[in-house]
Amino acid sequence: MKKDEILDNLRNSIVEGISEEAVGFIHKAIDTNIDSKQILDEAIIRGAEEVGIRYEKGEYFLADMLLAADAINECMNIVRPKLIWEKHDTKGKILIGTPEGDIHDIGKSIIIALLQGQGFEIFDLGVDVPPEKFVEVALKEDPDIIALSGLLTVTISKMIETVTMLKKKGIKAKIIVGGGILSEESCKYIGADAWTKDGWKGVKIIKNLMGDN
Numbered sequence: 106m107k108k109d110e111i112l113d114n115l116r117n118s119i120v121e122g123i124s125e126e127a128v129g130f131i132h133k134a135i136d137t138n139i140d141s142k143q144i145l146d147e148a149i150i151r152g153a154e155e156v157g158i159r160y161e162k163g164e165y166f167l168a169d170m171l172l173a174a175d176a177i178n179e180c181m182n183i184v185r186p187k188l189i190w191e192k193h194d195t196k197g198k199i200l201i202g203t204p205e206g207d208i209h210d211i212g213k214s215i216i217i218a219l220l221q222g223q224g225f226e227i228f229d230l231g232v233d234v235p236p237e238k239f240v241e242v243a244l245k246e247d248p249d250i251i252a253l254s255g256l257l258t259v260t261i262s263k264m265i266e267t268v269t270m271l272k273k274k275g276i277k278a279k280i281i282v283g284g285g286i287l288s289e290e291s292c293k294y295i296g297a298d299a300w301t302k303d304g305w306k307g308v309k310i311i312k313n314l315m316g317d318n
């Protein structure tokens with residue numbers, strides 16, 4: 106099977122939510138020496154985007170999205186260790202989570218994998234995280250960056266609450282927010298230092314925030 110064919114099959118099995126098939130193709134992709142960045146960009150991220158399009162068109166329902174999410178997460182578990190390119194000293198500590206009320210975590214697991222691949226140490230608080238939890242762990246771990254991921258419009262108000270509380274407690278870490286609902290304007294309202302709706306761009310921004318160009 107040609108490389109393009111393997112990536113197409115992988116993407117399709119993700120979109121169809123057939124986990125065993127997706128796992129089979131991801132192993133095939135790795136055995137064929139397809140670059141892990143290419144697997145992530147052309148099959149996993151594009152597959153996740155296609156699921157979103159189908160949902161928005163009314164062709165997919167919640168059950169379809171959950172099956173696709175399972176397939177994506179299984180693929181991420183396999184590809185994540187392959188994304189670790191640099192195994193030297195940690196580039197910095199990042200505390201990440203999806204704020205309270207929001208359970209979307211596909212984008213978050215992708216950005217975590219990208220950041221770990223670049224040598225960052227990650228503290229993942231998971232999903233549905235109350236502002237108090239961000240504060241508690243930020244005080245304990247003293248991260249360089251605090252990253253909030255969110256996909257629901259209502260999450261913006263939780264991001265505002267979280268950032269306000271972090272600043273009130275004197276936490277000096279730079280704050281980045283990420284996810285499809287964000288914009289320059291919402292970033293300003295939230296009080297974050299940066300925003301993005303693109304994983305690779307997010308890595309670049311975080312490196313800039315750390316002063317590492």
Ligand code: B12
Nearest residue numbers: 153157207208209210211212252254257258283284304307
């Ligand atoms: C999959 C999905 C689900 C799955 C989530 C599974 C999971 N484990 O995550 C399930 C089925 C659970 C779900 C539930 C719901 N969903 Co939903 N879901 C989606 C869907 C189809 C895809 C999201 C996704 O994973 N995209 C792919 C990833 C790769 O993209 P991403 O998250 O944007 O991440 C990228 C970047 O943004 C960036 N990034 C992400 N986070 C971060 C963080 C940082 C710090 C950085 C730097 C970068 C970064 O990196 C990633 C890679 O490039 C979207 C539609 C869409 N087009 O987005 C709807 C969508 C987000 N869901 C929506 C809704 C309404 C819901 C529900 C309320 C539905 C319901 N009626 O119950 C519930 C809410 C549950 C809850 N409380 O959170 C709406 C939100 C509308 C809104 N504006 O508020 C959307 C937009 C669909 C729609 N058009 O209506 N959903």
